Amino acid sequence: MTVCNDCELPIERVKKDNTEDSVVCNPCRHLRNEDLDISIRPLSWKDLELVLAWRSNPEIYQHFRLQEGPLNWSEHVKWYESRDSDRHDFIIRYLNRRVGGVSIDSTDEIGIYLGDFSAHGHGVATTALKWACARFSDRTPLLAEIHEKNEASQRLFERCGFKKTSENDSWLKYSYDS
Numbered sequence: 001m002t003v004c005n006d007c008e009l010p011i012e013r014v015k016k017d018n019t020e021d022s023v024v025c026n027p028c029r030h031l032r033n034e035d036l037d038i039s040i041r042p043l044s045w046k047d048l049e050l051v052l053a054w055r056s057n058p059e060i061y062q063h064f065r066l067q068e069g070p071l072n073w074s075e076h077v078k079w080y081e082s083r084d085s086d087r088h089d090f091i092i093r094y095l096n097r098r099v100g101g102v103s104i105d106s107t108d109e110i111g112i113y114l115g116d117f118s119a120h121g122h123g124v125a126t127t128a129l130k131w132a133c134a135r136f137s138d139r140t141p142l143l144a145e146i147h148e149k150n151e152a153s154q155r156l157f158e159r160c161g162f163k164k165t166s167e168n169d170s171w172l173k174y175s176y177d178s
Contacts, residue, residue, distance in 0.1 A: 003023075004023065004025040005028075006024050006039065007041065009135065011024075011025050028040070038092065038094050038127050038128065041091055042088070043090060043091055051115070053115070056071050062147075063113075065171065089103040090132075092112075094124045099115065100113050100115050100116065101113060101115070102131075104139070104142070109143045109144060110176075112125055112156075126160060129156060133161065133176055134178075137178040142162075144162060145172070147170060158174075161176055162174040162176045
């Protein structure tokens with residue numbers, strides 16, 4: 001099976017990129033064609049230390065449903081090594097720097113955060129979320145749970161076509177159909 005050279009996920013229809021001798025999926029081709037200085041690649045072992053730092057920042061984890069404090073290294077490694085095969089985690093790069101993460105889990109729930117606050121306000125999260133929606137359009141409806149106080153994420157997901165479907169305690173549920 002052929003995989004995309006950028007996101008490393010399987011591609012059903014293979015088409016070589018005109019600018020390089022590589023094979024890319026349509027969502028990754030769109031990122032390249034738009035020349036947005038944004039790229040997305042799979043999370044790897046070499047990213048774990050940076051991701052641990054991001055996810056241990058209270059300004060970030062305060063919006064996570066299942067995390068109430070900083071992570072420790074052994075928990076983080078255990079999470080990385082035990083992920084479901086149907087879960088995909090990616091690093092978002094902007095101006096050749098790692099700035100955040102976007103993921104989809106085995107229940108088709110999308111998550112996104114920018115750990116590098118200097119990337120805020122440049123359309124990075126919007127571009128990355130739109131990429132994820134396009135790349136995983138075969139798994140719709142895509143889902144998200146957003147804390148009611150995380151207004152920036154609510155606006156982001158709504159801007160990308162997600163609709164609020166319900167509220168449970170202080171969590172808002174969103175759904176996206178392509």
